[in-house]
Amino acid sequence: MSCQTLPSEQGAATTCGAATAGSLKVVAFLCNWCSYAGADKAGSNQLPVPPELSVIRVMCSGRVEPPLILEAFRSGADGVMVLACHPGDCHYKEGNLRAFCRAELLQQLVPQLGIDPARFRFDYVSAAEAEKFSRITHEFVEQVRLIKI
């Protein structure tokens, strides 16, 4: 069977052997400078991160447009996280605030699309907050798991 993914509107996506069938799918968009660095630090500190979590690195949380998050849900994500620099710490001055505003709107929008808003989470993780990254990713994955059951 081909490994190529078909657009979801054409039917259920075919999967290649790389995917773990039936497991939880959680996507996290991480900004390069704070939250991705925090995730790296979790690695350096050997702190556990849920294997269900797939990180997509962007330079700034402000790069993540709401349609991308909606597409993630449409393509089968059980949960989507956007993690940003703390307010005032954005490497690009204020991209995290743009991301925050978009997240606020999304929280209101997703229930209208039949998506439980608890499946979306926006939060701040600094480059030093390895423990927080480990903790909130576990919390979120467990929360999403409960919703899926």
Place this chain on the structure above:
Amino acid sequence: MSAPPKTAVILCTCSGIISERINWTEVQALLAGHPSKPQFLVDELACGVDNLDHLTEWLIREKPARVVVAACSPREHETTFRQLLRAAGINPWYLQLVNVREQVAWVTEDPAAATAKAARLLHAALNRVQRHEPLSERSVPVRTDVAVIGSGPAGMQAALTLARAGRQVTLIEKEPVIGGLPVRFEELFPNLECGPCLLEPVMGELLHGHASANVNLLTLAEVTGVTGSFGNWTLSVRRKPRYINPDLCIGCMICAEVCPGRRPNRWNGSGEIAAVAVPFAGTLPNLPHIDAAACLRLNGEECGVCLAECPVEGSLYFADQERDCTIQAGAIIIASGAVEKRELPAAFAGSADVHTAYTFERLLAMNGPSGGELVKADGTVPKSLAIVQCAGSLDSSEADYCSGVCCRAAAKYAHLAAGKAEGISVTRLIREQSFPGVDAGRQFHQDHSTVVRYGAFADLSVTGSDAGREIAISGGAPVPADMIVLCRPVIPGDGTAACAALLELDRDEAGFIAPLHSLSGSCEAALKGIYLAGSCRGPGDIRDAFATGTAAAGLALSDLVVGRDLVIDPQVAVVDAATCAGCKTCVQLCPYKAISWNATDKVAEISDMLCRGCGVCVAACPSGAITGRGFSREMLRAELEGVLS
């Protein structure tokens, strides 16, 4: 659909650290069916020098069109592997790095789960890398000369540092003289050094030293417009007429002695000076200037007293005109400074012998209105001096913040007043006080003034008159106040506001120019190629001014190197003019002012020299007309589909 480009995948074991958790053989089996038909190579330590040589040979032999590397964080080795591709003759932006060390092997205890996750992320990377576009760094020549706005200590230090390094500097000063504020102060805190004595050699070097040929000083000049960007700025400068020919005038000041015209002495904040004069003795450049509003001759009257007495014919040049000129520069250093808030609250306004810190400094100065004598307006020596600190600072109705210099200035005033007026009683009225640093600590311990704490500036009132005058404090004993000094808030001056407006720079809540970063980038603006020195950044002392002047010059020197072109990171945002709807949403959003509006074609345009690649505009564009190179919609969607498949 055409066959996907040939893709090479390098799987690093990181000396066994990665392969301890991730089974690369199993990953290869899981990905074998990927349409890109990846070719795998497991390497023990891909970043190792010898290993990189072998990998280069392998890539040259295999000639892949795309490369995926599964190793450590891109924050650590993305540059290394881009170089690998470059060495193998492959465009470096055809690389996708998968972080399987920090974000898989080290955080996933179960090897089966780690292997599955690595395969999933690699699958996504294989999808993504097919969408990569070849990019190339663009080089543009940059000017290495610098324009410095403001010739206080910060601006002079920046200009001198650059001039000593052989850079051409244009120093733009709106006053007829250079030196800024402290050249007008007799003594400087915390060590009571003589201000003019400290600054005279600096000004001398600037005007006549070895490097002075590299400095083009423009006095009575103001910047009226700025265009361009980092490396290529064009400044429009308006020069007011001095009515003095600097090439002929010998600075004897006979004209000032005989001139019958009079104007208020704004440099002293009191008294008058002649229409042709210098603001105070010892100014540099040693040239008088004429105030056109006060000069009788320039106002149509039959006056030629100065002309008759001037020993060098042609020095007085009444035909002088306002001139506009253009300055080219690679970088701009703003050193436009701060001022004290001059307006006084009603409780103090209009009373005799109420000084601000600035007018009191002038009163103490040998070249000030009283020749350095501490005297009241009526010529008598004050019996008591009340110095009100925090007079508007730390106060939400005026300036929310601490002005940072008043405590040390006030202790200096107390010390100098005691030396100048024997038996004077000095009281410092404080809300809070701070004497940071070792030498200021000494100043604090040696201060003999009475210190009285008060609650709110608005609650202070003045009662009585002359020697019996007092400042009443609600809930406390009155303070004798024959003479009063108010340490008013330090605020950005008109020059700082004008610079910020011209360059569309962000300002902080107090109006000072916002730095790139409050801690790690405090001497540069968010706009690339604009550096900040001195108290345009916020209240500061002369030590800050010299230090930040040096720092700003250092940044300009390291960013604009002679013979080195500016290399522009290609991972910027670009607008597709055919798709752009002209809504201008992005123009407002860009934190770096990199997006401008092309009114002719009615589209947004992004300067790759100013764009820092955050992608905020990419996400915001309702038409999808902006592509974030390296992080395009297609790339992120391909990656997303990959992790969810």
